Amino acid sequence: MAYLKVNSITKQFGGLIAVDKVSFEVEKHEIVSIIGPNGAGKTTVFNMLTGVYTIDQGEIIFDGRPIHNMAPQSIVDLGISRTFQNIRLFPNMRVIENVLVGTHLRTKYGLADALFRTPRYRKEETEKTLRAIEILKSIGLGHRIDDYAQNLPYGEQRKVEIARAIATDAKIILLDEPAAGMNPQESEELLSFIRELRGKGYTIILIEHDMNVVMNISDRIYVIDHGKKIAEGLPKEIACNQQVIEAYLGGVKKDAKG
Amino acid sequence: MSGLTRNCVARVIIQQLFNGLALGMAYALIAVGYSLVFGILRLINFSHGSIYAFSAHMALLFIGMQFGVIPAIAMSIVLTGLLGVIIDKTALEPLRKKNSIPMAALITTIGMSNIIQNLLMIFFNTERKPFPAFFDFGMIKLGNLQINSTQVVMCIVSLALLILLTLIINKTKLGLSMRATEQNAKAASLMGINTNFIISFTFFMGGASAAIAGALISGYYQIVYPGMGFMVGLKAFAAAVLGGIGVLYGSVVGGLVVGVSESFAATFIGSSYRDSIAFIILILVLILRPTGLFGKKDIKKV
C-alpha cells in the first residue's frame, strides 16, 4: 500500500464542489506535484490533508492509518507538515524562534520543568536549539537566525517556513507554491534543497505554478482542474497531455492575452 | 392560591413586561450605535455609553436655557451625532490610516469615554439632576390593565426610529454604500464610495440614536448624571452582541431580551440583580451561539 493514499476525497462549500472525488497516491521518498490553474482546488486538497477542512467523502490513509477529519495538531504529530501559499510566519518572532515553534511538538518538558529550569528543560532546549540552527544552516539561513521574521526578504521567508515545517520532524512535507516570489537563482537553489530533502528521507508533495520547477523536480505529477483530477503521470507525459495543455497551459495563454 | 393574588401576580407580570419592553426598545436604540460601528469597523466603541450620557446633559442644558423641550432634544440629537463624528475624525481615523492593531482603537475609545465622562462631571458636577417627564400623559387603561403612557411612547418612538434606520440602510443609496463598506471597505472605496464619509455618517447615526434614547430614558427615570452612560452602555452593548452585532434587527431583539429580563429580575429576584442579568444571558448565548442570535458567520479563508 502506498505511503499516503488519498481515496476519492470530496469537499463542498455550500453548493460549490471545491474538490470532487480526487484520488492520488504518494510513495515514500517521492516528490509528487499537484498542479492546475488558479482556483482548481489544490490548496483545498492541502487543507484537507492537514486537517484544516473536514472532508465530506472519501478517505486519506497515511502509513496504513486513516487520518481524515483528525485535528490538525494530531496530523502534524503523525508527521505531515506544511507551508502556506501566503506566507504565515510569526512576524515579530525571530527566525530561530519560528523554527523552535516547529519543534514544540517534539519538546516534551512541561510547565514545572520550565519554572524550575530542570536538567530536562536544559537538555531539551539545548537539543532543539541546536537542531533549529542545523536546519537553518542547511537551508542557507545560518546568518539570519537572530533576525525578526518580518524583516527577511520574501524568498527567505519562504525558506523559514520550510525550515519550520521540517522542525516538526515531519515525514511528509507539503509545500504550497514554495518558489513563488523567488528569482530564478533562488528557485534553482530551492530545487536542489528540495532534492536534498528527499535524499535525507523526506517525502514531498508540491503545489506549484512555475512549470520549470515542476517539470524539473517531480517524480510524478497530478493535474487538477475545477476540483477534478484530469491527469496523472510522469512529467514527460503531463507535458504532452492534450487535456492538460488545454486546461492549464491554455488557461495561462488566455490570461496572458487578457 | 386565591383568585385575587393570582390576578395580582398576573398584573405585575404584565406591567413588568411593558416596563421591560419600553426599556428594551430604548436599549435597542443605543445598541444600534454599537452595532452599526462594529459592522463597519469591527470595533467596540466603548465611548458610546458616554456619548449617551453627553446627549442627556446637552438636552438638560438646552431645556435650562428655555428652548423648550422638543427643540432642546433636537439640538442635543444633532450635537451628539456630531460628537460621534468628532471622536471618529480626531481619534479613530488617524489609527485607520496607520493600520494600527485593533486593540489600539479599542483603547482609544476607552480613553475617549474617560475624557467625555470626566468633562461632564466637571461642567455639570456629579449630582443627579432632575429631568422633565416631558412625555408623561398619565395612565392608559386597557380593560382592567393600567399601562404607563411613558412606556407606550417609548415603545412607539423607538420602534418608529428603528424602522426608519432600517429603511435608510436597506432602501437608500447611502444605506447601500454603508452596506458595501461593511462588506469590504477597500473594494467599496475602489468603487468610488467615500468610505470616510460613510464611516462619519455611521457615527452620526449612532450618536443621534443614542441621543434619542438618552432623551427617552432620562424622561422616563427623570434623572440625569454623568455616570449614567456606563451601565446603560454596557447593557445596550450586551443587547447588541446578544442579537448578533452588526445585525440591526438583532439589536432590537437583544434590547428587548435584556430589557424584559432586567425588569423581571428586578421584580422577582431582587433589584440588585437587574444590572447583571444581561451579562449572564449574554455569556450563555455567546457560548451556545458564538456570533449571537442572528449573527452572520465569518467564513474563514486560509
Place this chain on the structure above:
Amino acid sequence: MDKNKSKRNNFIFILESFIEKFKIPIIVICAAVLLGIPFMGFSQYLMRIIIMIGIYSMLALGLNLLTGYTGQVSLGHAGFYAIGAYTSALLSLKLGFSFFPAAIGGVLAASICGLLLGLPTLRLKGTYLSIVTLGFGEIVKMVLTNWDKVTNGTLGLKNIPRPVIFGIKLTLANNGLYYMMLALVAIVTVVCVLIIRSKIGRALISIKEDEFAATMMGIKTTKYKILAFVISAAITGLAGAFYSTVIGFIEPNSFTFDVSTLIISVVILGGMGTIRGMFLGALILIAFPEAFRFLMDYRFVVYGLVLVFMMRFRPQGILGWKSQMPYKLPKAVRQQLEKLKTEGVKAQ
C-alpha cells in the same frame, strides 16, 4: 523616514548593549534603591502609593501574559483581582487563616475561575471573548454585592488582618508590607520570565502572532490559551490577596470595570509583550493622579488623553521596542557552537 527609523533602532541597540555590558552594576544599583526606599523618609501615605504601584505591576504582569503575549484581550481582570482579594480576606477573617495560606486560597480560587473563563476560548475568538470577560467582571461584582451572608454585600469586609512573619506583624509603619511587595513582585516577574523563555512562552506568542499557523505547527492552541488564562488569573488573584491585606478593607466597588481598564492601560502604556514596560506603566498611571493633584478634576481627563495620544503616536507603549540584541542561545548551545567553530578552523 527610513533613515530616521534605523537611527532610532540604533539608539535602542546602544541602550541595550549598555545595559548588557553593565548588567551587574545596574542590577545592584536598582536593588539598592528599591531596598533603600523605606529609609528615604517617605510618609506612610507615599509608601502606600508605592505599594500600590507594586500591586499594579503584578496585575499588569498577569494581564500581560494573557493579552501582551497570547493576544487574548481581557476586559474583566478586576474579577480575578476581586476573587483573590475576597477569598483571601474571607479565609483569614472567617476561618482564621494566616495570610500565606489565605493568599494561596485566593490564588487557587482565581485560577479555577481563570480555567472556567478560559473554557469559552474553545469556541470564541477575539472581540467576542473580550465581551465574555467583560461580563465575567460584572457578574463577579454582582455576586459580591448580593451574597450578603458571606461577602457582607456593599458594606464590604473590614479589618482584614495583616500578614505575620516569625511573630512580626507586617505593617506600613515597619515597612514590612513594602518589602513583602518587593518580594511578591520579584517572584511574579521571575515566574513570567521563566515561562516566556520556554517552549510554553513561544507557544503563547505564536498564538498571538498567527493562531492558525500555530495550530498547523501542532500547538494545542486551546490548551495554551486556557493555560494563559489560568496563570494570568493566578497572578492577578495573588495581587488581590495582597491588596486586601494592605488596605485592610475591600468592597465590591473596589473592583469595577474602571479597574480592569486601568490594568489594561498600564500594560499598554508600558509596552504590551514586554516585562520592563509593566513597572513603568504602573509607576506612571498610579503616581499620575497623585502627582497631578493640582490639575484637580482634570487629571482624569488627562488620563483619558494619555490613552488616546499613546495609541495614536506610540501604540507599542513607551518601552515597547523589540530587542536588537542577538538571540540569547542556551549556554550549552553557545559552547557547542564555539567548539564547532574552533574545530572548523583547525580542520582548515
